[in-house]
Amino acid sequence: MQLGMESWFSNFSQLSRSWNSPETLADIPRPYLEYAVWGLFKGAEVVCYINHVKLNALIAQILFEFQGRFLLAGIFAGPPLALSYAYSVGLDEMEMKQKCYEIRCDTDGMTIDRCAFVWGFVGWYWKRFQGAVDGINLGVAYAIFNNKVLSQYTSPLLRDKVLPEERYENVEAAMENKSKLVKFMAEENRKFRQITGTSDNSKQ
Numbered sequence: 001m002q003l004g005m006e007s008w009f010s011n012f013s014q015l016s017r018s019w020n021s022p023e024t025l026a027d028i029p030r031p032y033l034e035y036a037v038w039g040l041f042k043g044a045e046v047v048c049y050i051n052h053v054k055l056n057a058l059i060a061q062i063l064f065e066f067q068g069r070f071l072l073a074g075i076f077a078g079p080p081l082a083l084s085y086a087y088s089v090g091l092d093e094m095e096m097k098q099k100c101y102e103i104r105c106d107t108d109g110m111t112i113d114r115c116a117f118v119w120g121f122v123g124w125y126w127k128r129f130q131g132a133v134d135g136i137n138l139g140v141a142y143a144i145f146n147n148k149v150l151s152q153y154t155s156p157l158l159r160d161k162v163l164p165e166e167r168y169e170n171v172e173a174a175m176e177n178k179s180k181l182v183k184f185m186a187e188e189n190r191k192f193r194q195i196t197g198t199s200d201n202s203k204q
Contacts, residue, residue, distance in 0.1 A: 004030035008037070011104050011160075012114065020161035025104055026174030031096035035086060036079035038103055041113045043078020044120070047071055048136040068129030071136075097171045105167060107160055108147040115139035115146075 007027040010019040028034060051067050086096060103109065116139040123135020168174040 003033075005033065005037075008034050008100075008104075012110070014159070014161055017161045022162055022166050022168055023174060023178065025162050026101055026168045026171050028097045028100045028104075028171065031093060031100045032083060032086070034100045035082055035096060035103075038100070038113075039078040039080075039082025040075055041078070041116065043074035043076075043081065044071060044136060045074075045112070045116055045140055047074025048133045049140070051133055052137055067133045071129055071133055094171070101171045105164070108143075110160075111147055112140055112143040115143035 007024045007029070010016075010024055014020065047070050051070055086099075091099065116136045119135040119139030119142070120132045121135070123131035123133070123138070125131070127134070168177070
């Protein structure tokens, strides 16, 4: 059973070059689900940041005691808020695909989400929710530092396998190219069948 998020996972994880191609990067079969996942990440990151903004001692103490609940609130609120925004501005399916494609191609933004996920998971393993909140904040801080400073001098963290110059201009261009390729393969297959059929008849 496929969820339609395989291409998203390939781009997010960047585990293998064979999993990533310009076509895979632009393949977005479930744009609304993918946008909801993006909302989940943003919800968690924003809540964790707010949790560490020390407005005053009382609020800081409350946030510290209930930071696990705040994190869960951000995780659960992020997807519906993201989808509500998409519906409120009237984005259709093609526009949603383009929006998701732009998110996938945003190297700095993807680095933030990847670091937040990795550090958040490590933090959760260490100190559960308190550690997850701290880990996400550390991950976001490191990603921003990496995007602004380190990437200029070192190899980018989790380098994208599909370079910017290899990417399609937009989702529509990728779909047009795929359509042309399908037509070409169908035509070649038809010609092959004709040749094979002629050859078989000649033998008879």
